[in-house]
Amino acid sequence: MACFFRRTIAHQLSKMCGQYEDVFIPLICAVPVSKKQSMGDLRVSVNSLVQNGAVLPHEDLQRNTETLAKQIKHNSVVEDVIAAPGMIYFRLNKLMLAQKVLKQLQSEPDTFGLKSELLTHLHGGRTLVEFSSPNVAKKFHAGHLRSTFIGNFIANVKKAVGKEVIRVNYLGDWGMQFGLLGAGFERFGCQQKLKVQALQHLFEVSRCFCHAVTRLFSFNSPSSVQVYVQVNREAEHDGNVRVAAADFFRRLEQKEHHALSLWKQLMEITVKEYKRIYERLGVHFDHFSGESFYHSQTKNVLEDLKSRGLLKTTQKGTTVFDLSDAGDLSSYATLARSDGTSLYITRDIAAALDRHQRFGFDEMIYVTDKSQSVHFQQLFHILSAMGHQWANSCVHVAFGRVQGMSTRRGDVIFLEDVLDEARTQMLNNMRESRTSKALEDPEETAERIGISAVVIQDFKGPLISDYRFEWDTVLQAQGDTGVFLQYTHARLRSLLNRFGDEKKCGDLSPLTDNRSVSILQHLLRYDEILLQSATDLQPRHLVNFLMTLCHLVSSAHRELPVKGSSLEVAQARLCLFSAARSLLANGMRILGITPVDKM
Structure with a gap:
């Protein structure tokens, strides 16, 4: 319960400096646990006090630091104050540290740290997160793995700090990519195969047809499958492949019956399959929408932009938004093709406008790979030019690519291959391990x-x-891995089940040893980690926090036995381990991980 200790220290600083206590609260930080002897439990930077106007600047920073430190009185909470170069450290009463932290975790195990004064300014408001967003009629490719996991984490952490969160899956169900699929299905599709193995067949059709186009127009070709051979041979003698794709998409936009019927059929098949995958991942969405939903609105978008004098026409007849400073079309975004059909960015503009009107979000976060960074820069620029100030609250969270993800059968193509491989290898490891418990559902675990x-x-x-993905590293039981995280949680759960997860923490005086205090000091940092994670939207902060907690708990488990200890000591240690398990589980859930109780 770091807020209690921060408030106590802030109260003294407030009296000394003549500022409100709230000025000092965010400046007081928990000291990270280190192998070296810690100078204190909390600290404040003198520079931060100067920058925030809490104290006057002084030429001799060290003298300033020592003067401030001497003015801070010791009391029942702060046992010692230490002046270091540019920093003031506070040593807390260790028994009070144990009492405040553990009793708070026991009374509110699911919300510990979430009511911290550090997070107050984040409470309220509505955050819309668009993530995953696979293309309709294509199997869930492993490339969507990062967007799904990252977007789920962002939604979880925003909700944890007090935001109302709307999770949106924006399906790629329109545009030329669907034109390629539609034209490809008309040429290579088979309704019978569609009934038996729908997405696999559509994947082959789509990839084949795309590959045919890239071969014809000298683009970088994607990886091939066996059925490409037939398509490539045909494509070499057929210069109308791209024309056929454009024609199918035009028919779709004009709501031609056959094209629209095929689109609806493939939509239903794909969404049903995707929902099954998301359920397996433990990910949910509040809204499924697609580019098609905004097709009819693109005309209004173009008319709005035109009325503002923001559109130009190129020599090729395309409608563009000039992004250049000189207004010479040296840089532009194409919003409509010469035949009038819309593009991805046009539909994204329509989607953003509709979402703001419908949901009234305070911020909107897009989660896609870094190759789309320019696209979102253009999108936000156009929205701002249209006079929408909320465009400044739109954020693109970009991520890199995964390399080297493969199975024993060869290259991984689909996300399900990754999940199946992870489950299979983990199941084999569990069967070979001497410490594995008898499980009711080993495959689920x-x-x-x-x-x-x-x-x-x-x-x-x-x-x-x-980053490079290597199965041997990923599935290690030791080191900073997901397996180690789950093992630590299961080990704590087993300990608590064996000796009884005490409902009340009694005498906590046995928890003033170095191992216990290290865990308590680390728990003080949880609200700071949540603030950092919710601010820069990077999960590594929480991952590092949880891994450190696991290592501290492992050391304590070896050196602080419950079995053989007196009742008073055993109960105090169980209280400590129970608190660690609760916070470990909370953090795992924010990351999108479901804790296991046995393994």
Whole structure:
């Protein structure tokens, strides 16, 4: 319960400096646990006090620091005050530290840290998160893995800090990519195969047709499958592939019966399959929408832009928004093709306008890979030019690509292959482990642990970075992995089940040893970690916090036995381990991980 200790220290600083207590609250930080002997439990930077106008600047920073430190009185909460270069440290009463933290965690295990004064300014408001967003009629590709996991985390952490969250899955069910699929299905599709293995067949049709187009127009070709051979041979003698795709999309926009009927059929098949995948991942959405929903609104968007004098026509007849400073079309965004059909960005503008009108969001977050960064820069620029100030509250969370993700059967193509591989390998590891418990549903447990392993691997570094995926590293039981995270939680749950998860914390005086105090000090940082995670939308902060907690708990579990200890000591330690387990589970859920009780 760091807010109690911050408030106590802020009260003294307020009297000394003649400022409101609230000025000092965000400046007082918990000291990260270190192998070196800590100078204190909380600290405040003297520079931060100067920058916030709490104290006057002084040429001799150290003298300023020492003068301030001497004025702070020791009391029942703060046992010692230490002046270090530019920093003032506060040593807390360790028994009071244990009492405040553990009793708070016991009385409000699910909301510990969430009511912190550090997070007050984040409470309220509405956040819309658009994530996952696969293309209709294509199997859930592994490339959507990061968007789904990251978007789910962002939605979870925003909700945790007090936002109303709207989760949107914006399906790619329109545009030229669907034109390629529609034209491809008309040429290569089979209704019988569609009934038996729908998405696999559509994947082959779509990829084949796209590959045919890229071959004809010298684009970078995607990876191939066996059925590409037939298409490539045909494409070499057929220069109308791209024309056919454009024609199908035009028929779709004009609501031609056959094209629209095929679109509806493929939509129903795909959404049903996607919902099954999301249920497996433990991810849910409040709204499924698609580009098609905004097709009819693109005309109004173009008319609005035209009335504002923001559109130009190129020599090729395309309608564009000039992004150049000089107004010479050296940089522009195309909003309509020469035949009048809309583009992805046009529909994105319509979607943003509709969402703001319908949901009245305070911020909207898009989660896609970094290759779309320019697209979102253009989108936000256009929305601002249209006079919508809320465009400044739109954010693109970009992420890098995953390399090296493969199974024993070869390259992983679909997300389900990744999930199946994680479950299979984890199940094998559990069967070979001597410490594995008898489980009622070992496959379900293996699935949860496998997903945890993939999530943690994905979240360990900066999201913008590419990274190499290696199964041996991902599924290790030791080290900072999802498996270690789950193992620690299951181990704590087993301990508490064996000796009884005490309903009330009694005498906590046995918890003043270094191992216990290290855990308590670490728990003080939880609200700071939530603030940092909700601010920069990077899950690695929470991952690092939970991993450190796991290592501290593992050390304490070895050195602070419950069995063989006196009743008083055993109960105090159980209270400590119970608190650690609760916070570990809370953090895992925010990351999108379901804790397991046995493994």
